Amino acid sequence: MATIQLLLVDDEERFLNTTKILLEKRGIVTFTATNGADALKTMNEHRIDVVILDVKMPGIDGLEVLRKTKQKHPLVEVIMLTGHATVESAVEGLKLGAFDYVKKPCDISDLIPKVNEAYDKKHAMEEKIRKALIDKIIRHPMAVFEKEN
Numbered sequence: 001m002a003t004i005q006l007l008l009v010d011d012e013e014r015f016l017n018t019t020k021i022l023l024e025k026r027g028i029v030t031f032t033a034t035n036g037a038d039a040l041k042t043m044n045e046h047r048i049d050v051v052i053l054d055v056k057m058p059g060i061d062g063l064e065v066l067r068k069t070k071q072k073h074p075l076v077e078v079i080m081l082t083g084h085a086t087v088e089s090a091v092e093g094l095k096l097g098a099f100d101y102v103k104k105p106c107d108i109s110d111l112i113p114k115v116n117e118a119y120d121k122k123h124a125m126e127e128k129i130r131k132a133l134i135d136k137i138i139r140h141p142m143a144v145f146e147k148e149n
Contacts, residue, residue, distance in 0.1 A: 004119045005029045005047055009039040009065065010054040010081065015104070019052075022108045028115065036060025040068055048076055050099075050118045052111070055082040055089050063092055070097040075125055077118035081106070 006028050010016045016032050023030045031046060033039040036059055042048070051069060055062035066078050080093040083104040090101045099118045102111060 002123075003027065003029055004115065005031070005049050006115060007031045007033065007039060007042055007046075007048045007051045007053075009033045009036070009051060009057070009062070011035060011057045012054075019108070019111075023112075023115075026108075026112060036062070036065040039065050040072075043069060043073055043076065048073070049122050050115050051076060051078045052081050052102075052115070053078050054104075055080055055093070063089065063096065066093060066096050066098055075122050077122050079111075079114055079118060 004027075006023060008016060008019055008023070008030055009032070010019075011034050013034060016034065020030045020032055031042050031048070033042050035057055039051070039053070040060075043051070053062045053065055053069075057065075060068075062080060062082070066080065069076055069078055074097075077099040078093075078097070080090070080098045080101045081104060082089065082101075093101055099121065100114050102114065
């Protein structure tokens with residue numbers, strides 16, 4: 001299995017640093033951001049598989065980061081994280097394409113299986129796309145050289 005590359009986004013630095021250490025001890029490459037703007041920048045600079053994203057942050061909130069992530073990186077799976085979970089924000093996050101929703105404080109042993117499931121979903125979708133492209137090339141090899149309109 002390939003190494004999971006995860007982005008952890010939370011404005012609470014103590015939680016961010018502790019969780020990063022725990023994730024990395026489990027072999028997950030972990031990038032961090034303390035705000036939405038830095039999270040979006042990190043996703044543009046690195047191949048991210050899974051994002052753990054706090055809903056309530058100053059500046060760009062988690063739901064807006066989720067919206068922008070799904071527009072630009074649709075296969076990235078996002079686990080929403082909040083200490084202020086409401087049914088409304090959970091439903092909104094899921095409508096926008098969040099993989100799951102976790103309430104803080106969360107135990108790392110509960111979070112790791114969700115991260116693995118999110119990664120597996122992304123990896124399976126990438127594999128389907130790869131197979132479809134290969135199939136298209138095999139069926140229509142000259143299409144590779146044709147210019148799209």
